[in-house]
Structure formats: C-alpha cells, structure tokens
Amino acid sequence: MVPNCRKYMALVVLLCVSVYISAQVAFQCKGQYYASLSPSLHGPSNLYEVKIDPASNLAIFDPIKINVGKNVNAIGYRSVDNLIYGVDPDEFFLYKLDSNGDIFFLKQLPLTNGLEYFAGDISPDGRFLILIGGGGFTGLDSEIVKVDLNSPNFDITRVNVQVNTRIFDIAFDPEDGTLFGLDSNAKRLVKINPDTGNMDLSFPQQPTVNSIGALFFDTFGNLFAYGGVVNQANQDKLFEINKSNGSVAVLTNGPIAQGNDGCSCPYTIKLEKTVLPKETFPCELVEYTFTIANSSGSARQGINLIDVLPGGFDFVDVLRNPYGGDSSLSGGSLVSITGLNVFPGKDSIIISVYIDDIQEGIYKNQAQLVNLPLELGSYTQSDNPATFIKEDSTDIKVLDLSLEFIAEEYLKCEGEDLIIDATIPGAIILWNGEETDPVKIITGPGTYTLEARNNCEIIIKTITVTEEYISVSAFQAEYDIMLGEYLDFNIDIVTNSNTSSILWNDPKGNSSFSCIDCEEPNLRPLFDAIYSATVTSEAGCIDVVDINVHVDKQRDIFAPNIFSPNGDGSNDIFYLTGTEFVTVNEFNIFDRWGNLVYSTISKELGESNEGWSGDYNGYPVNPGVYVWYAEVEWLDGHIENIAGDVTLLR
Template structure:
C-alpha cells in the first residue's frame, strides 16, 4: 500500500496485490525389460536412471517432471548349434528339419521376451582316391602302416559330425638299383662324402636318376674311430700347488697332453685346475654392556668354495654369536673343498653411563605432580620409565607416587636400570557425623574431625543456615532438609571433602487441649496453646460459644504462656460447662502460617 500527498492536506492511496504462484513438480516410474527401449521426453532410452524435463506452465511458472526408468525381468536369449550328416534330419522346435540354416522361436508369455535360436549345420560325406608310386626296396606309410607291396589300400574316417568318409590309395612298386661302400676315419679327421667334408659317423645316401624313372642309390657308411679325450678337474686351496704332467702348477687354467692309441688315433688328456680365492671374513662386532652378556658377532664369508662351516672356540658354530661376555673369540672357517682359515674377534665392554637422580614427591595424596630428573654430562642418552618409550629429555613430570624403573640407554644401546621411589604423602582426611534428622526449629552442632595439623582452612556450603562458614564446628539451624559439604585445604593446597545430610521433619508441633476445668485446683485451669521451638508466635487465638459470640481473643504472643490463655470467664463472669470452638493462626520458623481449628470442652 502506497500513500502519497498530491496537495497540502490531500492524500491518495494505491494498493498492489502480489500473488505468488506455486511451481509444479511431478514424477512417475516406467518399467522395461533389459535390452528394450522406451521413449522418454521424445528420446529413446534403455539405461536405468532418473530423466527430468522442465516445462512452462500456463501460469508462467515452470513445472518439472521426473521419470524413473527401471529394469524388470531380463530378456533371455539362448543359442545352440546342431550338426547332422547329409541325408539326416533333426528335431527343431517340434519339427524335423534337414536344411541348413538358423531357426528361432519367440516366447512373449512372460513380462519379457524369451528368444531361442538354433543353427542347423548339414555336413557332407566324403570319398577320395589317389595313386602313389615307390621304388623297389622303398617303403611308404599308408594309414599308419609301413607298406612296400603294390596294391589298393583304403581307410574309413569318422568326422566330428559323425559322418564317415573313405580314402583309397593305389600303390605301384617300381624296380630300383642300390650300391654301398665303407669309409673309416679318426674322430679328429674329416672325410669327403659326396663332396661335403664331415666327421660325423653315419650312413650317407646319394640318389641318381635311373632309366626306369626309379632312381639308383649309392650309400657311404662313414665310421669314425674314437680319439680318447679325457679330462679331470683339480681344485686347490689358495697357496697350494699340484704336479700336472711332471710340473708343479699353482695357477688356475687348463693343462693338456696327447698320447698314441692302439687304433692309430691319438688320445688327449686335459686337467682343469682351479685355485680358489683366499677365504676372508667381514666381522660385525657389537660390544657388551657393562655387567651384561649381550655382545654379539655376525660374519659374512667370502672366497674359497661356498658351503662354509664356521666353528668357534667356545664350542658354538654358525655365522653369528649372541649373548657374549667381553673377550676374544677364535673362528675357524672350512669351505666345501676343506680349505681352512682362522680369524679372531674381540668383544669390547661398554662402560655404564655416569648419572645422578633428583626426585620431587607429589604434593598431595593421589596428585600427579611428582618428577624425576636425570643429571649427567654424557651426551646422546635416552631415558624411559616404562621400558617402551624412550625420550631425549632427562626430566619426567606429572608423576604419581610409586616405584619407577628408570632406564638410561647410551649410544651403543646399553641400558642402565635404576630403581626410583616417589613417596606418597599422607592423605588429608576430613570426617563429618552420620546423616541425621532434626525437628523444624531445632539446632545441632556439626563436629568435623581431620588428620590435618595446622593452617587448615574450612569452607562450608551452603552456609546460610550455619552459625559460621569457616569454622570446624558450626551450629546448623536449617529450615529445610539440607546437605552440607565441608571442604578443607591445608598449607600445601591439599584438599579433603565430606558431607552430611540433615533431614528436617516438619511435623508442626502444636498442642491445643480439647478440655479444661477452671476450678482453681491448679490442674488444667487455663485453656492455652503449647508448641515446640518450631513455632515463632501465635498471631491470633480466639474462642467462640455455640452462638458465635467471641468469649476470648489474644494476638501476637509466644506459645506455652498461660497468661495468654482463656480462664473460662466472659465479661468477668464464669461460663457454664459447654462446648466451645477455637480458632488460631500459628507462625512457624520457616515462615509458614497455619490455621488451626477445633472444639474444647469447659468442665465445671
């Protein structure tokens, strides 16, 4: 609404109403079989998912429609191959078929299409024939058999489709000519065989063309007489020598000599001499910590012939020794060739780190403010009090009282262990009486007991109903049930706490007689109100006869006072025996005012 002033004192008002039109959002779900296509927003879709399109509505606000595409039961396609022989038939979807091709059957009785496809293959039977010729004395393999005679040979084969095929061979044997000779050589000589030099023993053939179309064959049988070549291998340790063919040799190498044999072919003997490298050992020695047997020696052996045996002078064997005391250890190494070498290893003794300790006990019982400090001039030390985590800082703080095993580790890994005790201070204790119950208006002393000595600071909460807030024995006068908490602090700042629950029974102890006898005998002569100390005052006390006349009235007085009671007279005259009604307003120490009513019998 717009208000405008178009002249002094004249106003015009224009009102604009704005309508907010809602946007429309719709959705649906479409189910198709896997592999099928559905048109969504004029597009062919096959994949599952959400497809969204925005349209302009007639009210000018866009609307959005979402279509969720899901797949139901999959389309099932089965394929199989069936083979038959020519002239046979096969059952295909309830019909006997004999022509090759693809047959299909579609089942649409379910929610998705079931497509069965069968490809029928028709295989031919085969009958083949060939003619073959060989020369006399030759052989040929026909159908797995070696044959050399003229004739007709055949074999029937089963195909993979079960259709048999037959192959026939007509064999003709033609006459041929065969000649031979023998040539003998030594193993280290060469022979010319049909123009080719060779020293390989065996039968060699050369074929020549004959007039009858069958070749003639000449065979050379080459015999190669052995030349004896023997050899041996000798292995020496470093620094040793051996006699070979009359000479002392100590260098690795091959040594040969030839000898005349009985078959006129010389023989040769070769000696392979191997001189092993010297045996050497790399020693890795860890010193032993002071007073301990934790030194170690580990070895790496080189040279000689691998397959080493290591024997130590302490009776142990192997590549390493552990848990060793300081001292000298002798090692003998024997290789696979029984070559030996001796070595010495010295295990040194580490000296324990020189340290001193400083301790600070916790201030109070259960506090975690104790500390242990290590003092030393030795560098690169690590410290631990749990045996697991080592630190470079020689100070451990925020510790509870107790026994600690301080471990000091030097650069060699040696550990010195020291027992340290942080004393537990005496526990500061304060004790209050057991919980108790009092009547409203009563008071009670709360006696605290502590093992603290001097300079104890007391603090009570809540303190409003106590006689003091910082004393050891306050007087409590609670008007309601209260839990009092006492906290004490000694000169070291150690604290102790205890509490006491005082339950206040509000039984409103007011006692008003139901009869009195004002006969001056000293017994029940006055009708007055008795009460406990929980009553502060009687604000009003009135007595009425049965016609409603007030025969007595008292205000603002303490209870238990006969001077504020009725003596049975009215206007200076004694009343006769009768039943009277009283009304009293009683104020209690907790501020509650209670009205009490009842009857009283005057007895004469």
Template sequence: MQTRAIFCFKRLCFHLLLSCMIFFFGKVNSQTTIPCDDAFYLITSSTGGSVLQKLNHDRINNQVNAKTIDLSEPRRRITCLGYSVNDQLLYALDFDTYELLQIDGLGKIKNLGIPPNLDTRMQYFAGHVAAQGRTLVVIGRDPATQTDKIIFTIGLRAPYLASSQALISDLPVALTDLATHPFLGVVYCFDSKAKRFGTIVNGLVSTHRYPTVPEYITSLYLDRNGNLYGYGNLVGDSGAETHFAIDRQNGKMVALGLGIQGKDSDGCSCPYSLDFDMKIIPSEVLPCSEITIEYTFFNQTGANWQDLVFRDSLPAGITITAIEKNSANLSTVQGGIGSSLFRLINMNLILESNTIRLKAWVDELPPGKYSAQAVLKNLPKLYGNPLVSDNLLTAEPRDSAFFTVIEPKSLKLNSKLRFSCNGDTAFVEAPLEALSYQWSDGSTGKTLVTTRSGRYSLLAKTACLDYTDTIEIAQRPPALNLEIEAPARLESGDRSILRYTSNAQGVGTLTWSASTGLNLSCSDCAQPELNALSSGSLYLTLRNAQGCAVRDSVQIEVIPVRKVFIPNVFSPNSDQHNDVFFIQGRDGGQILRWRIKDRWGNVVFEKKDVAINDAAQGWDGMVRGQALSAGTFFYEVEVEFPDGEKQRFRGEVKLVR
C-alpha cells in the first residue's frame, strides 16, 4: 500500500513537472504578433548594431512619435526589413551573415538560417516583404561597383528557398529601400546614385519621371491612405536621422523631425486593409417581390488574391433570379440562379473595388426580419479567415445584412402624395411594386396624376396578394412664396445680417447673389452678412425639399460716405504703437498717388496704387535707409473710393522721436 502511494505521488510530481515544462517552454517559444495598425517600423543600424523603433505619425501636429522595441540580439546589423500579413511578424536579413531573421512584437529575433541559393557575394540594402506576405524580396548589390544587379525572392516558409531574376535599369542604380502602395500595388524605391525616387515593375526600375532631390533617403513606408514617408538625411549621400513626408507624385519632401542617428536604416509598415460590405435593398418588402443583394470588396492589400472561396446562404424562401454583376467573373459559381446558395470557388480579388450584385425573389413569407451574412475564405489570418461581411446600411461592425417582410396594410397612399410646384396637380405613387395597378379613375399606371380633388382608391395585384387603399385629395398647398428681409438704405461700409421668410416646408437649397459692391459672407447659408459698398440688387433663390424653386430680389441703396482718416502725428520708435504713418478709412479704397515732402520740398516718401488701411505700405520715417529727425512734413494724396469717386487731400504730419 505504501509502495503504491509512493508511486502515485511520484507520478503526480512527474505530471506537475511536465506541465510546468510545457508551460515554461511554451512561453519561451511563443511569439508576440505585430498588429497591422498603420504604424511604421524603423531599423537604424551602425557598426555597433541595430535599434528597432515603432513610429506613429501624429497627423494633427504633423510629427512622428517613436517607441523603441528592445531587440534580443542588438549587435546584429539588420537590413531589408518587411512586414508579413501572413503571420504578422517582421522579416529581415543580417547584413553581415546573410541569415534570414524573424522578429516579433517584443523584439525577439529568430534565426532562420541562410536562405538556400541566396548569393552571399552580394550586399543587400533594399528589401521588403511582398504584399501577400509570403516572400521577402531583396536587391543584391555588387560590392565592387556598388551597383544593384539582381532581385532575390525568399520564401518565408521552410526551407526558405531564394529564387532570382535580373534587375533591369537604363542607368546603374543603388536602391536603398522598397515599399508597396496599398491600393495601387506599385512598388516605390529610392536610388541613392541618382538621388531620385522611382518604381519597380516586373524587375524594371524606372526613375525618369522624378527629379533629383538634395535629400538622401534610406527607408520608405506608406500609410493606409497611400501617403509615402521616409527616413534619411536633409543633405549628403549617407546617414539617417530625419523623418520625411514625401509627395509620391513629384518626390518633394517635408521634414517631420529628427530621430535616432544611424549609418543606415530600413523601414516597413502594414498599410493594408480589406473591407467586405453587404447590403440588401429595399430594406422593407412585401411577400412575392424582388430584392437586390450587393457585395462590395475594397481590396487595399497591395496585391491581387486568387483561389478564394466566397459563400452566402440566403434565408429559406429567397431564390436567386439573376447575377447582375460579378467582378470575379473568372470564378466558378456553385448554386446561384434558382437556388438560395451563392458560392464562388477559385475566386479572384483584384485591387480596389470589386462588386457582386444579385437579384432575388422573396416568396410568400410571413412578416418579420430576415438576415444573411456572407463569408470569404483562404485569406491571411490578418484579414480574417473567414472574413465576414459587414452590413453597409448600419453603423454596427461586422453585422448581418437584413430586410423586413411587412404586411400590406402598413403601406399607405397618404405617404406617397405630392403636388406640382404650382400646386395644381397631385401625384400619388403606389407604395409597392405590383403586376397590375387599377385606380378608381380608370388609370392603370403605378402613379396617379390628377388635377381634381376627391377620393381615389387603388387595387394593386402582386403574385400572391391584392393591395387596396384609399386617399382623399382635398386641400391644395398654397403657392410657394419668398421674401428677403433687408434694409432698403445703408451707408457705404455698413454691415447687415440678411434674413428671409417663406412658407416652404423643408428647405433644400438657398442661393444668394448680389450686384458688384454688395458683398456677401456666404452664398448658401440662411443668414449671410452683407457688406454694402455701392448700390445694387440682392437676389435669393430657394428650392424646397420637393425641388420647386422660388426667387425674390430687393434693391439696396448705398449712400456714399467717402471718409478717410489721415493722422497728424506719428512716432516711429519701434514701440508697436503709432510707428507708421498710413491712410485709413472705414470703406477701404485705393491710394492712387501719395507723396510726402520735407520743409525744403525734398520728396522723402512716395507710393502709387496701394490700398487704404494697409500699414505695410505706409511711411516709417525712413528715407533711403536713414531715420529722419523729428519735424514737420507735408503730404499730398489722391484717393479713389469704392464707388469710383476720387478726392485729393493735403496736410501736414509731425514726426516725433
């Protein structure tokens, strides 16, 4: 008995020890993934090793905030950094040993060995992970000529084989980094020899469309909006310490601030996203009617995807009648027309927008809410595998699309009544799609059109029900009216808030306009401010929610004031008070000629065609760079007022020191 107890105790201890070992080594070997959150990752390296930073661009203040991630092997010189959407980890090469490295979110480095077939006689500076996350693409440089010669594509699954293709360029290039645009799929690069940006397509480097820049860029990365950023130097041909925002159209750069200094750097980001929306319209239907189901894919992953599987199983009683649009037209359709199942296999998803649109028939279903949600499979886990559709018509994330089958009695003709703009004609539209319409006046169209008051009824027949309702058309709406509320007379330069009155039920748009000399603060607001400089007409056009328009106008008489203020003393002593002698006026205007003389008749200041109230055009008491002594000076000025009237003024001004 004692022996058995000892055996059980030992077995318990063994299992506890084994569990602890599994837990411990599981923790040791686990990796922390890196979220695809539009952040940038930057490696700066020197002879002493490398530093990894996570960068976030503060777009409000237009600056970059950095957080250092401690590397488990900081002595390595790391190059060709890239982000993989497959496992959400960073990949890179060791510049000195050519080993393929895997880096997790805590900076832990895993050595994957030297990729078979990688040419270790080359040097590698530029690289990135391709948009589908399956390969690390690196550019091989001949150390003797310092010219890039070859492209290696390294698989990111064991045995990490490297395959090669020639790098093609009209001129010798030395690329520093690569970055893929999320929705164009274009690979951008920087050539350190020509100091130009460029693009790479199928191994062909093209830099001719970009001008030479004084800056030197060692790292490139993009955000989810397709904006290009870089890290490098303001001047010179080496080193990295400055963050840049880059115009990818013309290569012009704006410095965003300084970072960690390094002999070299490499950067990457995850600017990718994939949205999958679904909507069903109309949202309310009767039994035995048609709906439209639309799926939209916004592919901003930088790559086209193949061999995907799409599936949507519609509620029982919903039958697909037509495939109106299918951007993935090379896919194989399973189910489809005549079925409630729509499935695509071997589906291709191209960059940017992809749409599938179905027509479906709603059978004689009981009233209630019916929902569906589609799925997309065989994507990297980052995007969701499966990725489920999101209802485009709601604010809730990743919710099902739905429609509601309603009872016929909930549809009322009263809600469909409208009148012509002059009020003499009534229009009543049937609130449902039907096979036939029979109005009590004998008309058989979907919309009743009548100029007579009275009671009207409708019988509409669908495939499975008869709809009836009655409407009384009695009181006609009054004619649309509008009146501008504005003062009839103002002094030149006066300001006034304009208003209007109208019997419009629901205003669609307002459009204000005015003659020259009547200046409005806005043209489409309810209460613009008027700045009256000369007489003229004021106009307002109102268009109601139904689209009917009405117009009003008023005449505004503006009484010219023509007043100016010319100081008789000024003190140019740099105390920010009365330092400049200039002409002022409430109404503005133009100074045609202005001359100032000293007591002996010498001209000390002269200006032509300058604006009233512009202190920058005034006299600061200087002549030819020399400050004049205190004294009395004499001016002659000719002013043209806003209404075209011209006046001359003469007088004296004292300069006080």
C-alpha cells in the first residue's frame, strides 16, 4: 500500500506542476547576480537580486520574493530556459524558480543520506546542475553529483571527491567553462573537474577569508563572492577574486547574509566603455574603447552600438572594428555603428573623438548596445570598469590650461640647482622659447620665460630666480680646557638673506648650552666633542661650522698619612684634597678593631671644616693608626673608590 500511495502522491504533484509550469515567467539574462538567503538554518529561502547602491557604494539585496516557500540552496542559472534551479540541501527536492520568485517542484533526487548539498551551479550549456555534497558545515566534501536537466527523470551521476575540501558554492567561468570553488578549510580558490572529482589545489591560501557562501561570474569572466572575513562571524562582504592567482580583495560591505547561496547569468552580451587619456585639454583627440563580451553561446547579428557623446565632443573616425557593420560619421556627437556581427568572446571597437573648445569639467555619458535578443534584455548599457558599480557612466576630465602651479619668483641657494617641473600632460611646454623639456634645471639667477600651449591657446609666464648665499665661520675652532671650565662660542654669519636661523648641536647632550639658537652661547663641556652650528637662510640654504673641544681630566686625590689634632692650628683636621669639582659621596674612618669612628656623605672635596678632628662621640680617641675609605665622584660622573690609613698623634 505504501508504494502505491507514494506513486499516487507523485502523480498528484506532477499534475500540479504541469498546471503551474505554464505560468512561469522567465528571467532576462542581463548579467545579474542573485542570492538565496535562508533566515533560519532549515527554513524557507528569500530570493534577491544583488546590486551596488550608486549613492553609498554598498552591496544591497533587492527582494524578488520574500519566502519562496521552500529552502533552496545550491542554485544555478540555466541559460536554456532562463530559470534558476536549486535543491533543498536536507530533503533533496529539486526546484526551479522564475523571475517572480515562484517555486516549482521537479523531483526528489536520490542523493546520499547524511550529506548536505550547499554548492551548486549549472554548466554553460544548460544541461547539468552540478552539486557538491559534504558533511554539514564542518565535515569534508564527499561527492560531486551531475543532475541531467535534459533528462525527463533528471537522472544523476556521481563521482567521489578525491581531495580534502569543504566547498559551499561553485561557479562556471563563462569564458572557458572552468568550474571554480572556494575551499573554506584551506581558504583558497580551487578548480574542479566535475567528471573525475579531482581538484587543482595550487592556488595560495587567503588567510583573511573566513567563509564564502556565494560565488558568481560576470559576463567578462570576472569572479566575485559574498562571504565573511576572519575574526568576524557575519557574512557581509562582497569580494573580487583573481581567477589567475587566487587573490581575494574586499570590494564593499553589504547586508548580513547567513545561510546564503548565489548565482548569476553571465551568458549574455555586455558592454564596457573606457577613454584615454582620462584627462585632456580642449581641441584634442581622445580615444573611446567599447569592449563587448558575448558569453551567450552564439554569434548575434544585427546589433547596434549607439553613443550620444557630451556636448562639444565630435565623433571623428572608427579606428578599430572587428564586428563589421555600418558607421555614421556625421561629425557630431552621435556615434552610431549598426549591423554588428557580435561573435562569442571579447573584442573591442575603438573610435577617435575631437573635443571642442569647451569649459573645464568632468563629462560623463553611457553607450548602448541595442537590438539584442529579448531573452538577453533587448539592450544593455555600457559599464565603467574602473568602478564596481554596474552599468555606470564613463567620465573624462577636460582641463583648463593653466600655469598657476608655477610661482613667479623663486629663491635658490648658491651652488645648488633649482628644478622646476612644468609638466602638463597633453600640453606643449617651452622654456625661453626653445627648450621643449618641461623640467627645467636652473643653475644660476636670472629671468626665464615659460610657455604652455595646446591646440586652443597659449599661456606665457615670466619667472624670476634670485640666489642666496650663506657662510658661517667660528672665531676659534679649537679649545683645550680643564674639566669644569665654561666656554663662550662665537660664530660669524655672512649672508644676503633677510633672515637666518641658528641651531647648535650638542653631541653628548649634557653641555648645558645657555641657548641653542644664538650666535654666542655659553656652555660647560664635560667630554671631548665636536660641536656644530647649522645656519639656515630664508630660502633654506644651509652652512655648518664645527668647533672641536678637548677636556683635560686630571683625577688627583691627596690624603695626609699623619695628623695631630692637638689644637695648635697645624694638621688638626684629617681631610681629602685634590682637583676641583669633586664630590666626596662617602667618607668613613675605622679604628684597628673595625669600629666606625667617623662618617660623612656628600661633601665637596677639600673642605677642611668637614674633616675628622680625631674625636668620637665628643671625646678624643687614642693615638694610633686608623683606616679610611672614600667614594669620590668627578663632575663628569666618573666615580672612584679609594682607601688608605692615617696615623693620629697627640
């Protein structure tokens, strides 16, 4: 009973499908990107068209239908009937969706239980829906399944995946049919052979990528993805992937899209428009290039290229046209090339355009390919490939010839060259009516004539160059001093500059300059050093003078070996003497049993009133030999520990 019931139910479903199929509304294949998002893990999907908002440059999801009624993943665009196909990754139901987002059940596929099928795309010929089945979000890919969409029973064939990957979406390159995926385990692009299960894993890892839920190509063979980056749980980034080297770059942000899948219809005809140069002057010729990509699978005849140029732009000639047809050379702003035979692949039409004597500014416009087949959208507008906004205008900047960026007066330093770069792209530059190199090297003072011209006008500017000189010398270039002495430096400055600045350099950083920006600073050098003064003129001319200082460091300490504290005024105090600018950090005296009888700290060397008078606790000590120890420190920070003995007599 159960098998008969299942057959009966299948018959009912098929009958229902036969009723609904007649109401399907096909998409028009115009290079759009589509996304299927499931707000909950196993819940019904929403269908969107992915666009770029020209105002914010952010990715946006334009709803086609919220809640299509089923969970649809592994989606792909079929160019044969212009419908989107996909499967429920858990129940294995095969569906197709139309341009209204209406869903149609086709069959429950005999896929492998325990696997989930998130990655999918349709082969360029429209015959096979390719699926990759794996162990959920953390397991590895197990098999590649080919669903024959031409078969009435949607027959499947399967091969085992030969490598360790986890791929959540795949996309066919419209240029050569190569199947690409992004391995979320190794975080790298892979090429997939759906017939053998082998994969090319030679692309480098992309450590900034976290996971990719959607892959899709445009008509020109550019690969894009939607997903997330490392250290971020959300999938809210639109990426561009270089299919040659595998590098991944973030293009823009967009809505959070957990549980997303994507596809595109690159099997159409699209147009890109560029111009060179991108900046020019009036009364010049420029070249516009119209690159046509035909990924529709067949040659298309009778296509027309129409471009209405901005006012003041005149169509002159067709420089290159591999597609044939007829050109209208009216000499005005209308570009019309009709009857093009647009063969599969990519190629370009190049035209020359003359720009009249118009005002400076940015001029934008778009071209169109018209008379396309209805299923390809009837027409397409040109895209500026310099931006990631689709079907946007191509712009050119018309400049005003000007020499405002060149000054009328220059100051240069004696003995140095002055370089003036008067380069204006597209303009002819003359110096003194002869020299055509726009970069002028000026070696001396004088008056120079600069001329800029294009096909519309001539501008002449007179430039005056004056020369500054500066010389600095020291009244005394070398000094020999004792440690602790002060010096007065004195320099002489000769210049024709109105102003000059001085900066003294202390190489040791501890000479206590009284000023570092004056001609006669006072300082106390502690070490041998070469001091320098840098003098700078108004024009930035520089001269430097050096002064060499040698510091003599005598480190003599004297201590008597006998003293007699008997109050006769002679040798009554025991203290240390020596060179100037020495501090006695510590001075201790001990008797022969090691008892401390005297101690003092931080005293200037040679101060007799701070020495030992032969007393201990106010009482005279016995005659004898006493041992002393001292730590002394010179002005430059040098420290010595010294010791000795002294005989006390009464």
